[in-house]
Amino acid sequence: MNRRKFLTLSVVTALSLPIAALATDYRMEKPTAWTAHTVDDAIKALYGDVKLVQSDAIILKMPKLASNGGAVPIGIKTDIKAKSVSLFQNANPESAVAVWSVPEDGIIDYGFKIKLKGGDNKSIKVTVIVEGLDGVFYTKSASVQVSSTTCEG
Amino acid sequence: MANMKIKAKEKDGIVKVKAKLTHEMMTYAAAQKKGREANFITHVVAKVDEKIIYELSSSQFISKDPILKFKFHGKKGEVLEITWTDMSGKKVAESKKIK
Secondary structure, rough: HHHHHHHHHHHHHHHHHHHOOOOOOOHEEEEEHOOOOOOHHHHHHHHOOEEEEOOOOEEEEEEEEEEOOEEEEEEEEOOOEEEEEEEEOOOOOOOOOEEOOOHHHHHHHEEEEOHHHHHOEEEEEEEEEEOOOOEEEEEEEEEEOOOOOOOOO | OEEEEEEEEEOOOEEEEEEEEEEOOOOOOHHHHHHOEEEEEEEEEEEEEEEEEEEEEOOOOOOOEEEEEEEOOOOOOOEEEEEEOOOOOEEEEEEEEEO
């Protein structure tokens, strides 16, 4: 290996390293976001003081009425090129539910089930925020009613 | 360890994944009632060939034995590796060949 080849190689390695380390554990990075008690506080702790733009490009799939608060199915889908996607709700003691960091060329089509503390037929608001690569924060909300009270899982 | 079930299937260059992680996902409230420590999955990463294709930082409010569904650009025959970490620091990894 000659010197030039070695130099090129080391530059390539140095460049590829940060990409591998691009993964973000939002629990380590923004610990306060997970203990915030309101949606607004949680968003502020996670992203800072940002302006949210309502967007119909985000599809938030969830039932209007859920019988079991221990497992409310949620589906999030969007074509927006994003850096991260996060989910909040206003029923549980803490607001943040999940944050995905979207890898390059990642497809945003996530599905899972969450716990929502229901009862009293109150309407629970679930909010999704998509942090676009263009620096705009897109948001979409939907409401759900949970009939039985359980947060036990 | 067989506490993760992964299904990964490719169609037209897109791999659909369904993964079931076995975990009790004990919330702070439930743990207090039962007099135990809260414990839940805090971080899930899925990789193909050391490239991250899915990453979730999660909270206590994901249901017990969470089933995660997601998609990514991939090919049949590649190996998908999912790793989760919980509050106690326990780490579990499982890999599966994409069908």
